Amino acid sequence: MKRLAGKVALVTGASRGIGLAVAEAFGREGARVFLVGHQDQAAMQTALARVHATGAEATGGLYDIAQVDAVRALADAIDRAFGTLDIVVNNAGVLTPRPILEITPEQWDRTIKVHLYGSFYTLREMTARFLKPKGKGKIINVTAPSAIRASLDVADYASAKGGIIALTRSAARELKPFNIQVNAVLPIAGTRMTEALAEHRLVAAERRYPSPEVVAPTFVFLASDDSDYVSGQIIGADGGATA
Secondary structure, three states, X not given: OOOOXXXXXXXXXXXXXXXXXXXHXXXXXXXXXXXXXXXXXXXXXXXXXXXXXXXXXXXXXXXXXXXXXXXXXXXXXXXXXHOOOOEEEEOOOOOOOOOHHHOOHHHHHHHHHHHHHHHHHHHHHHHHHHHHHHOOEEEEEEOOHHHOOOOOOOXXXXXXXXXXXXXXXXXXXXXXXXXXXXXXXXXXXXXXXXXXXXXXXXXXXXXXXXXXXXXXXXXXXXXXXXXXXXXXXXXXXXXXXOO
């Protein structure tokens, strides 16, 4: 039997990269999937086609998860499409490499809002609407190596990802009575973000990072019943880079 059969999953930042790899992996394991992108409708249609190719039922749309009203509208859309939700993957993010003294207030606000506010808004709304009433659920946040070790020119991104670690642990403790497991994945894979960072640092991204598909099995484990006794953990899918 497929590990996610009968489950409905939400994946933000799913139009490409890690989010798309996770959505495809969930589809192969039997989940119905709601994909969320931000602005690129063509990329979203391509992503949906790829998930459909796994044999899964999938739909999705464009939402700015940094805005609480958009997240509420997203919950409404999930309710109309599937009527329920079991798994939440908070993967949406942005990255603009820049030295700390060159980060503008506008960039700081946007980075923190997309990563940290977006994860909080989505966690809160989907838990209240779907997971808490059914007394079961999985929430998977996404953090990054820069949250736990010093890294150049990503102070806003690192701060947001560090906040996601704290959010994950706090939520795991508070949501335990409702049988909701909350964990975070710390992945390293080749994406548009790592390409931007590599270009900024003048190194070859393709020589350093594996494909996003390499990290997807970790998300499948955390989304499945196999992880029912795992909560509040930060799991590195990074080839040992942060060991």
